[in-house]
Amino acid sequence: MKKPGVWLWAAALTVYAFLYLPLAIVVIFSFNDSMLNAEWVGFTWRWYATLIHDGEMLQAAGNSLLIALLSSACATVLGASAGIAMHRYRFRWLPLLVLTPVAMPEILLGVSLLLFFRQVLDLTLGFLSILVAHITFSIGFVAVIVRARLAGMDESLFEAARDLGATPWTTFRRITLPLILPALAAGFLMSFTLSIDDFVITFFVAGVGVSTLPLQIYSMIKVAVTPEVNAVSTLLMALTLTLILVSTRLAPDVLKGRGAV
Amino acid sequence: MSRRPVDLTRWLVVAPPTLFLLAFFLAPALIVVAASLREPGEFGGLAPLDNLRQLTAESYRFLLGDPIYAEIFARSFVVAALTTLICVVLAYPLAWLIARSPKRRRDFLVLLVVLPFASNFLVRIYAWIMLLGPANLLYTPFAVIAGLVYVHLPFMVLPLYTNLEKHDPALLEAAQDLGASRWTRFWRITFPLSLPGIGSGSALVFIPVLGMFAVPELLGGTGDILIGNLIKEQFLDNRDWPLGSALSILLTAAVLGLAGVAALAGRRGAGGTGAVS
Incomplete structure (x- = not known):
């Protein structure tokens, strides 16, 4: 195929700039020595120092990390079973049940869980409701990653194990599990990223007592633009960036999986 | 046994x-x-239900009776369509460049599209508050569209790239040998073949925009609200849960309708490409 021409490069670079410039400005101004985000005054770390002493922010960060760890652990187990089930058994309804939560606008999942927790379970909104909500929206993502990994594998491996007299459990433990391990790790990291970043669904099921980092950022930017927001945004960006880079290493099809769902 | x-x-x-x-x-x-x-409860939430005859379609009747709701639904569709269209225009050069780059460079270029996703959704909106505030463009319809496009663009690039990557270069070469200009080659070959990619990208952009409330709330003025804002308002501010639920059901119906249309178009589109190749 012919090499891309100058015009195509120019147009594409413009769009890349559109993607990166706004974020670059957020990062740069997190080091700006001025209360106003208007012009560059000088370099400082002080907004990061402010963060470390912001008790509410630290509390929210702690909640976010704990919820992300617990919800992605549960979502990895449940999502992996769903992925294996979708690959192995041809239930028509299963993909529908597993993938619809991923395809729906997030707000619908948020309000339905709010109604369910308050009206049916009469649960006080907080840590537990956020945790359950995060598991619910992560399962589909893990399932897609695990199913993609299984689809690329050689069926004869499982047949050989069966022919040699392995029980289903032994086949799972000795063959399936080692083979899908990278997908499990990628699924875990993906759920972790989704959980720590989620705003919309958390917003509906958090109630008043418990805050997470995105909720904290939301309440700050609703009021005013301050460099402290830039600082926390930059740190959060660095964290999720690392997670995404690691998970693309583990399972190169993750990017395509994300596009497909 | x-x-x-x-x-x-x-x-x-x-x-x-x-x-x-x-x-x-x-x-x-x-x-x-x-x-x-x-029925809505006296202090928000739902009124207690003693028997099934208390079920009522009052919320739906209310939504259908007040033209303001139809107007906001219609405007949400227009905004979603405009966002999708701008995403197609911006995503095309990017997806095409990646698809035509040497294989070893493609993964890196795709990663560059996805990396802005590494930033939180709210941070990406905040970036536009910083950018548009000094230019006095904040709280305008322009700001809302800019934010919506920015948040959803990668969802259009990825499926479009996946589609463009599969095109057979021989088709374009044949067209060139037969004397077709660059422009003709694009509109008669590349573009029609990429329609399924545009279709799946559009579903990934259009549907989330309909339910979006954070972008209009943070970047738009009071006149820029979408269906998502209405739902959020009923559940968290007015606490009229039946009305909020009815709005959610209407949004779900719209989404399912769109998904149905997309599936039909996809089936027909697949037949179309079959005829071309």
Whole structure:
């Protein structure tokens, strides 16, 4: 195929700039020595120092990390079973049940869980409701990653194990599990990223007592633009960036999986 | 004898995620349907239900009776369509460049499109508050569209790239040999073949925009609200849950309708490309 021409490069670079410039400005101004985000005054770390002493922010960060760890652990187990089930058994309804939560606008999942927790379970909104909500929206993502990994594998491996007299459990433990391990790790990291970043669904099921980092950022930017927001945004960006880079290493099809769902 | 353990494993694998999703996805979804037929409680939430005759379509009647709701639904569709269109225009050069780059460079270029996703959704909106504030463009329809496009662009690039990557270069070469200009080659060959990619990208952009409330709330003025803002308002501010539920059901119906149309178009589109190749 012919090499891309100058015009195509120019147009594409413009769009890349559109993607990166706004974020670059957020990062740069997190080091700006001025209360106003208007012009560059000088370099400082002080907004990061402010963060470390912001008790509410630290509390929210702690909640976010704990919820992300617990919800992605549960979502990895449940999502992996769903992925294996979708690959192995041809239930028509299963993909529908597993993938619809991923395809729906997030707000619908948020309000339905709010109604369910308050009206049916009469649960006080907080840590537990956020945790359950995060598991619910992560399962589909893990399932897609695990199913993609299984689809690329050689069926004869499982047949050989069966022919040699392995029980289903032994086949799972000795063959399936080692083979899908990278997908499990990628699924875990993906759920972790989704959980720590989620705003919309958390917003509906958090109630008043418990805050997470995105909720904290939301309440700050609703009021005013301050460099402290830039600082926390930059740190959060660095964290999720690392997670995404690691998970693309583990399972190169993750990017395509994300596009497909 | 050997059937039994196999069946047991099957249910051990299928049951946990199924039960979890039945409890926390399907049941809540059905509750929304039921709630949309209830009356609002005196202090928010739902009024107690003593017998089934108290179920009412009042919320739906109210939504259909007041033209403001039809107007906001219509405007949400226009905004979603405009966002999708701008995403197609911006995503095309990017997807095309990546698809025509040497194989070893493609993964890196795709990663460059996805990396802005590494920033939180709110941070990406905040970036536009910083950018548009000094230019006095904040709280305008322009700011809302800019934010919506920015948040959703990668969802258009990825499926479009996946499609463009599969095109057979021989088609374009043949067209060139037959004297077709660059422009003709694009409009008669590349573009029609890329329609399925544009279709799946559009579904990934259009549907989330309909339910979006954070972008209009943070970047737009009072006149820029979308369906998502209406739903959020009823659940968290006015606490009229039946009305909020009815709005959610209407949004779900719109989404399912769109998904149905997309599936039909996809089937027809697949037939079309079959005829070309």
